[in-house]
Amino acid sequence: MCEVAVAEVVLNTGEGMPLIGMGGAASPLPPLDVLTSIFLEAVEAGYRHFDIVACYGSEEALSRAVTEALERGLVKSRGDIFITTKLWCTDAHPGLVLPALKKSLQRLGLEYVDLYIIHWPIRVKEGTEGWLDLKGKMLPFDIKGTWEAMEECSKLGLAKSIGVSNFGTKKLSQLLMHATIPPAVNQVEMNVGWQQEKLRAYCREKGIHVSVWSPLGANGASWGSLAIMESHVLKEIAIARGKTVAQVALRWIYEQGASVIVKSFNKERMKENLQILDWGLSQEDSDKIKLQIPQRRGLAGDMFIYKDGPYKSLDELWDGDA
Template sequence: MGSSIPEVELSSGSRTMPLLGMGTATFPFAASEAMKSAILYAIELGNRHFDTAALYQSEQTLGETIVEALRLGFIKSREDLFITSKLWCTDAHPNLVLHALHNTIKKLQLEYLDLYLIHFPGSLKPGEPKFPFNKEELLPMDFKCVWEAMEECQRLGLTKSIGVSNFSCKKIADLLSTAKIPPAVNQVEMHPLWQQKKLREFCWAKGIHVSAYSPLGANGTLWGNSQVIDCEVLKEIAKARGKTVAQVSLRWVYEQGVSLLVKSFNKDRIKENLHFLDWSLSEEESYRISLIQQRKGFPALEFVSLDGPFKSPEEFWDGEI
């Protein structure tokens, strides 16, 4: 199954990224045996792209599972996998980026990452990664110098590609104005109820690949809700096609030319989530989905404070909300 998951070449040109990835964020953030078992099962089924972050506390578990997968022969070498991790806001300071990446690589028991992302366009006072955090710890990010430190990580070979997450068009444009290496990826919330058309078109024009997190709306997580799974339009299409709402949503995201990250530790769902590749939505179905009323799931209110760098959600997202 591994070879049947299509891949995309990133602007860094170092290697291709599988368009389906498995997320490892659960809330409260913690590692578990269920996570380990699910990741191992996903590798056995053919999943090759795994997404983690310093914040998720899943790096060590993912690393241990990779070792186990190699021992069991599910993969021949580390090169068979595409591993993404993220720089948390407490380390989003020019002098801490390299140290943070070294920590991540050590926990994963790897020599390098395939993709390293700035998790959010904001900094916090240095300390242990945690969420939620005290708003008094919010600091403005030195985008130019933090990105220079990210570029250094790529030049040193500690990561094959670098990118961002939760960045608006404006914040990417600001970054590009000084960047020597452009971000290869922008990982953002995206699903039929938050379609990100403007951002996708902007990133496409700049050669930045968009990766969709929470393509099913992140039900049961810190901010998620069931608005995607409960959407009547998706339910009607799913019923007519003999598919699940999840499969319809994943297929729609995939057909927009982006990669998608799906998080489930349920083995039946992990298997089910692979079955969006062997069919297509009709033009009429795609049109119906395009008319769905838009509603962002994650407003990032945690980053909004009258005393902080972002006074409103509109400011944080630069009006893309």
């Protein structure tokens, strides 16, 4: 059946979450039947955690894939698949959270998601498409009220765990001041080229699990770079270990105690990305990665910065975390 058994982390809700997840974002998105087949191939390879979001348009394909996986006996029950979806910025308002989740559940054909995440600490006007031009479209983000609505989703049993994404230490602190249910996860950009030591330490102290997007630097995306995949430090370690550069980069994240969302629609690379659990980096390897790889945020966030908007500087957006 599946080729690899993926280890789990137990979240602060008591729910187990596979430490390696399959992301569903792509631009352009493959046709529905193609994406469904890709998700099925991921299940066959051993993926049991799928991370999607309504605005990516991938929920229906995942729904079809899960249904077929159950019919084919690739998984025994819905409970064998951990599904994360996210609240998009147009719905990041107290009165819109629950309706948005219900729409996602309808598209997914599910009674609940395992994890529901606020995608960004950002609200934009309803009907806004994309994020390339948000001038005049950004609205104040009600962190307290929006989180209360997320808690309602949890209390209703529509989300087993709730979390956030792209929250810095100050915003997490502000949220925790009012929360009755703390976030289970903070999903952030993190990789060997942006190691997030301050934020990781804060989340560890507060019992919030760090999940990682852009683990390989988004080298195929318009905003990413090849800095990680072309790193001479990683190449040297990979040769010595008999691994790929990607596997070394992913293993480093795993050894920091974080979970990772990988996104390759290539069948062989899907399998390779799972093969990071039965070996380890040496202390020398870890020291080289920590000390010799230049640090730079891949997604700067400039698209959210406006003089008349809620965030007037990148420091405000990212809470000065580095």
